[in-house]
Amino acid sequence: xxxxxxxxxxxxxxxxxxxxxxxxxxxxxxxxxxxxxxxxxxxxxxxxxxxxxxxxxxxxxxxxxxxxxxxxxxxxxxxxxxxxxxxxxxxxxxxxxxxxxxxxxxxxxxxxxxxxxxxxxxxxxxxxxxxxxxxxxxxxxxxxxxxxxxxxxxxxxxxxxxxxxxxxxxxxxxxxxxxxxxxxxxxxxxxxxxxxxxxxxxxxxxxxxxxxxxxxxxxxxxxxxxxxxxxxxxxxxxxxxxxxxxxxxxxxxxxxxxxxxxxxxxxxxxxxxxxxxxxxxxxxxxxxxxxxxxxxxxxxxxxxxxxxxxxxxxxxxxxxxxxxxxxxxxxxxxxxxxxxxxxxxxxxxxxxxxxxxxxxxxxxxxxxxxxxxxxxxxxxxxxxxxxxxxxxxxxxxxxxxxxxxxxxxxxxxxxxxxxxxxxxxxxxxxxxxxxxxxxxxxxxxxxxxxxxxxxxxxxxxxxxxxx
Numbered sequence: 001x002x003x004x005x006x007x008x009x010x011x012x013x014x015x016x017x018x019x020x021x022x023x024x025x026x027x028x029x030x031x032x033x034x035x036x037x038x039x040x041x042x043x044x045x046x047x048x049x050x051x052x053x054x055x056x057x058x059x060x061x062x063x064x065x066x067x068x069x070x071x072x073x074x075x076x077x078x079x080x081x082x083x084x085x086x087x088x089x090x091x092x093x094x095x096x097x098x099x100x101x102x103x104x105x106x107x108x109x110x111x112x113x114x115x116x117x118x119x120x121x122x123x124x125x126x127x128x129x130x131x132x133x134x135x136x137x138x139x140x141x142x143x144x145x146x147x148x149x150x151x152x153x154x155x156x157x158x159x160x161x162x163x164x165x166x167x168x169x170x171x172x173x174x175x176x177x178x179x180x181x182x183x184x185x186x187x188x189x190x191x192x193x194x195x196x197x198x199x200x201x202x203x204x205x206x207x208x209x210x211x212x213x214x215x216x217x218x219x220x221x222x223x224x225x226x227x228x229x230x231x232x233x234x235x236x237x238x239x240x241x242x243x244x245x246x247x248x249x250x251x252x253x254x255x256x257x258x259x260x261x262x263x264x265x266x267x268x269x270x271x272x273x274x275x276x277x278x279x280x281x282x283x284x285x286x287x288x289x290x291x292x293x294x295x296x297x298x299x300x301x302x303x304x305x306x307x308x309x310x311x312x313x314x315x316x317x318x319x320x321x322x323x324x325x326x327x328x329x330x331x332x333x334x335x336x337x338x339x340x341x342x343x344x345x346x347x348x349x350x351x352x353x354x355x356x357x358x359x360x361x362x363x364x365x366x367x368x369x370x371x372x373x374x375x376x377x378x379x380x381x382x383x384x385x386x387x388x389x390x391x392x393x394x395x396x397x398x399x400x401x402x403x404x405x406x407x408x409x410x411x412x413x414x415x416x417x418x419x420x421x422x423x424x425x426x427x428x429x430x431x432x433x434x435x436x437x438x439x440x441x442x443x444x445x446x447x448x449x450x451x452x453x454x455x456x457x458x459x460x461x462x463x464x465x466x467x
Contacts, residue, residue: 222339
């Protein structure tokens with residue numbers, strides 16, 4: 001193969017020359033190429049658009065890398081030691097992405113299991129046995145015993161009360177205590193409810209007004225807050241189900257879901273989307289609602305669900321009543337409610353444990369139970385950027401592998417190890433590297449199988465980055 005004394009071109013300098021007009025561009029090319037090289041790589045038609053011109057620069061630099069005599073050229077990043085000595089055989093490996101090579105508008109919604117390791121359901125529930133009266137205002141629930149180093153918090157469950165019942169302290173602050181249940185109620189109110197709204201209201205029940213004329217609401221609720229690391233972006237509406245148990249004879253088998261499947265106009269408030277929690281099931285992939293939220297006129301719907309916040313609020317009045325299984329006469333007498341809360345003033349009721357026991361189907365005071373069931377999925381929008389790495393027919397036809405070349409009888413570099421490559425070189429693309437402007441490697445995309453590349457073949461490799 002013939003050698004040349006021409007040097008590789010800097011892509012940045014070439015782009016600047018193009019931007020400065022035809023005279024500057026022609027001078028730039030003439031000062032760096034021979035007449036034969038100009039006619040081969042830079043005919044007039046490739047100088048009409050920047051995209052074609054920069055591709056021609058890439059082809060020219062590849063030619064120089066394989067046929068040049070050494071030297072750094074006007075690009076300090078090009079291989080060459082600057083003293084004209086032989087250097088390792090290397091094809092030009094860098095090619096700048098153009099705007100037309102990048103597509104960043106692709107977005108995909110992905111649903112996956114919400115719990116650790118992508119599990120879609122949880123049947124083992126654990127809490128720390130060292131929880132005290134103060135910390136137990138809510139209970140972090142783990143997927144494994146807390147003595148296991150791999151245990152992770154899945155969600156927290158707790159009890160909130162508008163007047164502070166079920167926690168130590170009083171409104172006049174004459175008794176030591178922080179009234180945690182009242183603080184929790186107000187924390188959720190500030191995050192979820194609009195300005196000027198004091199209490200939560202559950203669909204179905206008609207609430208009256210308080211002394212100043214403001215709307216009344218439910219004084220207490222049980223909250224379930226998913227761990228943000230597990231939930232990621234949001235909880236997937238219509239894809240969770242929670243089973244509750246209680247101390248009443250008819251309290252096993254309470255099943256709760258949301259009513260997103262029956263909602264045509266999603267309610268939007270300051271906490272974004274909100275759906276009702278209703279009795280029903282999604283087992284088998286079919287949503288079955290036993291009692292609609294609007295039909296729960298006595299106590300209100302079982303709860304409220306805020307998928308974008310990862311919060312489920314359960315109506316304490318509905319839970320204390322026995323919910324969907326409450327009846328009259330003998331049935332009502334046997335039903336003591338799914339959850340029975342201690343709401344005495346200035347008394348620690350340990351109500352978070354009551355909620356935990358109902359969720360885990362545990363007996364009071366137990367630290368774990370494996371009979372409960374909680375299924376949930378998370379939903380997140382994945383943004384994707386696709387980079388189209390284009391190898392045109394005159395590009396990337398040589399390999400930098402040392403075995404690709406050998407020396408001839410005169411000890412000159414440049415002879416192909418494979419003689420049939422003379423006049424028709426071939427290479428195989430096995431991976432594509434993505435670099436920043438400083439040529440620092442950021443990512444590598446590996447192909448499932450090598451792609452043949454030659455002067456008669458072109459290749460396009462789509463590298464897709466999700467984030």
